[in-house]
Amino acid sequence: MATTEDTIGRTKKINLTRSARTPFRSYFDFFMTFLTGAFTILTIVPLVALVWDVVRQGIDRLGIQSFTELPPPPGLEEGGFGNAILGTLITLGIAAAISVPFGVLAAIYLSEFGRGTRIAYGVKFATNVLAGIPAILAGLFAYTVVVLTTGGFSAFAGGVALSVVMIPIVVRATEEGLLLVPQEMRQAAVGVGATNFQSISRIVVPAALPSIATAVTLALARAGGEAAPLLFTALNNNFWSTDIWQPIATLPVLIYFYAIIPYEAQKEIAWAAALVLLGIILIVSISSRLLARQRL
Amino acid sequence: MSSLAEHSPRKGQSLEKQVDTVRVFDQSFYWLAVIGAIGIGGVLLWIAVQIGLSALPAIQSYGVDFLTTTTWDPVRNIYGVLPQIYGTLISAAIALVIAIPVGIGVAVFLSENFLPNAVRTPIALAIELIAAVPSVVIGLWGIYVLIPFLRPFYNFLYENFGWIPLFSTPPRGNSLLTLGLVLSVMILPTIIAISRGSLIALPRDLRQGALALGATRWETILRVLIPAAFSGIVGSIMLALGRAMGETMVAAMLVGNSNQITPSLLAPGATIASLIASQFGEAGREQVAALLYAGLILMILTLIVNILAEIIIQKFQNVE
Numbered sequence: 001m002a003t004t005e006d007t008i009g010r011t012k013k014i015n016l017t018r019s020a021r022t023p024f025r026s027y028f029d030f031f032m033t034f035l036t037g038a039f040t041i042l043t044i045v046p047l048v049a050l051v052w053d054v055v056r057q058g059i060d061r062l063g064i065q066s067f068t069e070l071p072p073p074p075g076l077e078e079g080g081f082g083n084a085i086l087g088t089l090i091t092l093g094i095a096a097a098i099s100v101p102f103g104v105l106a107a108i109y110l111s112e113f114g115r116g117t118r119i120a121y122g123v124k125f126a127t128n129v130l131a132g133i134p135a136i137l138a139g140l141f142a143y144t145v146v147v148l149t150t151g152g153f154s155a156f157a158g159g160v161a162l163s164v165v166m167i168p169i170v171v172r173a174t175e176e177g178l179l180l181v182p183q184e185m186r187q188a189a190v191g192v193g194a195t196n197f198q199s200i201s202r203i204v205v206p207a208a209l210p211s212i213a214t215a216v217t218l219a220l221a222r223a224g225g226e227a228a229p230l231l232f233t234a235l236n237n238n239f240w241s242t243d244i245w246q247p248i249a250t251l252p253v254l255i256y257f258y259a260i261i262p263y264e265a266q267k268e269i270a271w272a273a274a275l276v277l278l279g280i281i282l283i284v285s286i287s288s289r290l291l292a293r294q295r296l
Numbered sequence: 297m298s299s300l301a302e303h304s305p306r307k308g309q310s311l312e313k314q315v316d317t318v319r320v321f322d323q324s325f326y327w328l329a330v331i332g333a334i335g336i337g338g339v340l341l342w343i344a345v346q347i348g349l350s351a352l353p354a355i356q357s358y359g360v361d362f363l364t365t366t367t368w369d370p371v372r373n374i375y376g377v378l379p380q381i382y383g384t385l386i387s388a389a390i391a392l393v394i395a396i397p398v399g400i401g402v403a404v405f406l407s408e409n410f411l412p413n414a415v416r417t418p419i420a421l422a423i424e425l426i427a428a429v430p431s432v433v434i435g436l437w438g439i440y441v442l443i444p445f446l447r448p449f450y451n452f453l454y455e456n457f458g459w460i461p462l463f464s465t466p467p468r469g470n471s472l473l474t475l476g477l478v479l480s481v482m483i484l485p486t487i488i489a490i491s492r493g494s495l496i497a498l499p500r501d502l503r504q505g506a507l508a509l510g511a512t513r514w515e516t517i518l519r520v521l522i523p524a525a526f527s528g529i530v531g532s533i534m535l536a537l538g539r540a541m542g543e544t545m546v547a548a549m550l551v552g553n554s555n556q557i558t559p560s561l562l563a564p565g566a567t568i569a570s571l572i573a574s575q576f577g578e579a580g581r582e583q584v585a586a587l588l589y590a591g592l593i594l595m596i597l598t599l600i601v602n603i604l605a606e607i608i609i610q611k612f613q614n615v616e
Contacts, residue, residue, distance in 0.1 A: 025512050032514040036405035039398045040419060043488070046481045047426050053441045054433065105332025113329055125606055126337040132535060132602035133343065133595070134542025136569050140591045141343045144350040164339065171336065195322040225430025228544035228569070232576045252432045256545060259436045267440075274433045285428040289421060 051278070058275025061268040066276065070239060071254070077265045081273045083240045087155065087248040091234055092220055094159025094244065095166050100216055102163075103170030110171070111178035112186075112200055131168035138164035139229035147233060155241070155248035158234025162223040169219035177211020178204060214288045221284045225277060227252030251277045344599070347592050354589035362589055368555045368571070370579070375586035377593060379557045383472060383565035384597070387551065388540040390476025390561065391483055396533060398480075399487030403529075404517055406488070407495040420492075427485035435549030438478050443469040443550070446477075450562055461559040470552030473561040478546055483536035490535065490609070494528025495521060527608050534605030538598045544569040568594040 065080045072079035106123065114120035142161035147153055181204050189199035205212070227250075235247040236257060251273050258270035354362070358375055365376020405411075406420055450467030457463045502524055506516040522529070552564020553574045572587050572594075579587060 025515070029512045029514045032517075033405075033410060036401035037410065039401040040405050043398065043402050043426075043481070043484055044419065044422050047422060047429070049441075050429065050434065050437045053437055057440070102332055102335060105329050106336050109329035109333035113326060114333065119330075119333065123333045123336050125610070126340045128606050129599065129602050130336065130340050130343075132538045132542075132598060132605070133340075134538075134544060134569060134598055136542065136544040136572055137343065137347065137591055137595050137598075140350075140572070140588060141346055144346050144588070148350075164343070167336065167339065195318055197322045197325040200325075221428060225428075225432070227430070227432040228573060231573055252430055252545075255432045255436055256549070259432075259439055259549060270436055274436050277430055278433050281428055281430060282425060285425060286421070289424065293417075 051282070054271065054274050054278050057268075057271040058273075061272035062275060066269075066272055071249075071258075071269060072265055073238075074261070074263050074266065079265075079269065081249075081251065081254055081269060081276075083237065084249040084251045084254040084273065085276070086240065086242070087234070087237070088224055088250045088252075090155050090242065090244065090248060091158040091162055091230065091250055092224055094156055095162035095223055096216065096220060098160065098163035099166035099170055099219065103167050103215075103219075104174050104212060106171050107174035107178055108200060108205070110175045112196070112204065127168045127171045130164070131172070133164075134228070135165055135226050136228040136231075138162075139231060139233055142229065142233045150245070152245070153233060153235040153247040155234050155244040155246065158230045158248065158250065159244070161229035161233045162226060165223045165226055165229060166219040169222055170215050173215030173218060174208070174212050177208040177215060180211060181207045211292065214292050217284055217288045221281045221288075225252055225281055227256045231256075344595065347588065347595055351585070351589040351592040354585040355592075358586065358589065362586075363593070366555070366557060368575075370575075370583045373582050375583070375589075377568060377571065377590050379555050380566050380568045380571045380590065381593070382557050383551065384541050384567040384569070384594075386561070386565070387472050387475040387479060387547070387567060388537055390473060391479035391540045392533065392537060394477070394480035395483050395487055395536060399484050399532075399536070400491055400522070400529060402484070403488045403491035403495060404522070407492045408513070408517070423485050423488055426481065431482070431543060431545040432549075434478060434482065435546045438474065438546065438550045442478065443474060446474065454562060462561050465558060465560040465563040467562040468552065468564055470550055470564045471562050472551060472565040475547055475551045475565075475567070476561070478550060479540045479543060482543060482546065483539050486536040486539055487529075487532045490532030491525065491529045494525040494532075497528075498524050527611060531605045531609035534601055534608065538601040538605065541567075541601070542569055542594065542598050544573050548573040568597075 063080075065078065066082070067080060067085060068082045069078070069080035070083055071081055106127075110120050110123060114123070138161045141164060142157045146157035146160050150157070185203050185207060186199055189203045194202070230250050230253050234250055234253070236253050237247045237249045241248050255270045255273050255277065258266040258273070354375070358365075362376055363381065364378055365374065366378045367374045367376055368379075369375070402423070406416055406423075411419070447467065447469060450469070450471075450473075453463045454465070454467050498521060502520055503516055506520040507513075511519070547567045547570035551566055551570050553566050553570055554564035555566055556563070557565075568590050572591055575583065576587055
């Protein structure tokens, strides 16, 4: 025990042997660590459960016929969802053809020309707000712009709707990739007399190409799983179709329709299609994220 | 421009002329990029104007009453979205009540060094992957796995706490509560990623100062770090709210699409997005107009939330 004087001169005994860290503070710390750790595990449980259930329910029905055959009419058993896989690829192709050039150009502006300007600030703001727009509104937009003017549901309308979903992802990820290119490379290009276009097209973009590819892949993975924008644009089609002006089947829409109708065979096909869709998206997402991390 | 040094100018074209073409080309590329960039804002504006314009006929015929009417009757052409607005807000609120504490907790846990990096990175990756799962797959899983799993809990709630209005209807599985629960998991990655980012971005001095003053680790977190990262966390919550309100497929598959307002969370309901998704397919002309009006309301709600979120987050980043 030692003594000390407080501010008005009274002598007080203070205990120097005992830590100021009372048991309560220690227990509280332990409790909070435990609690947040539990939260972390709790967050991942649904993902693991979902993947496990999709694999368990989908694997039985999955076979070569899943990729090559048409879905069965209600009441029949056999069949697959080959047309929906093809349809997803076609709509994604249209979406990529619109969103990739557009998004990459915008990203080039943001990282090469407009860094720090008010315009760039505004464009980034618009990109982020666009990313927050619900996918179903992208569908309504494409419905009013494409379906109503061309007179019918079509794969093209679906592609337009998905491109709205893809654009912000492409812009943001491509810009990040371009920003990773060292400033020295640009200076060296300009130093040997390259114009902006030459320096960007021959030096900066090739150097950032892997990140741009990752950006596009992530955007495709995201858009490929969207059903909401396709519900009243690409609609659905029970047959093979490659005509971009006709309705087309896609995996997400097929899963939605088959999940809510009461036929056992269709339900099984929905699970198998979910397994294919989820498998592709998870593999693409994991590998592109790992690649992106390696580059950093 | 190495080509100029290596090759002689092309026939009939002076060096200046070539330089001129290069310059014109360069300029047009610049403007192309500018157009691309401004086009993003243009697309956003286009979407807003387009949906607004196409909702105009319905706005003229139903007016403001659309917001307060509780009927959705395609036969008599009476349309109102009050139950859907209610369902959108309630399900988003349930999702936030769960996701805010859990999300901030996980963000803290993953921004501190509780776990070695080799464990933390895969966990962060797994959480990012939740956001990658297509919502229609989550909906499928919700219908056939989650709802049967939750039914005993719902029955328990109803039987023992049925006197509370919140649990006062016999559980049907498809309900606002189910949707809220699933949405909470779906918005967690948003809250965790942005909150964690702003926690990690805090200057080290803050932590060191607090620890040097004798604060325990969690006192530092709760009284210093979280308040300092507050705007980033609030921004992440706003973004998550926007996502929860706009989520369509999960809502359409799990909420029950029932046009009613009840205090009971165990009762089926509807959201604006689920209404559009479930009705659009067989909608006639009048109903499509009404659905576009509903879409406009959803857009206004999410735009407000998202713009606020962006302003809050940008402000935070500028302070750094």
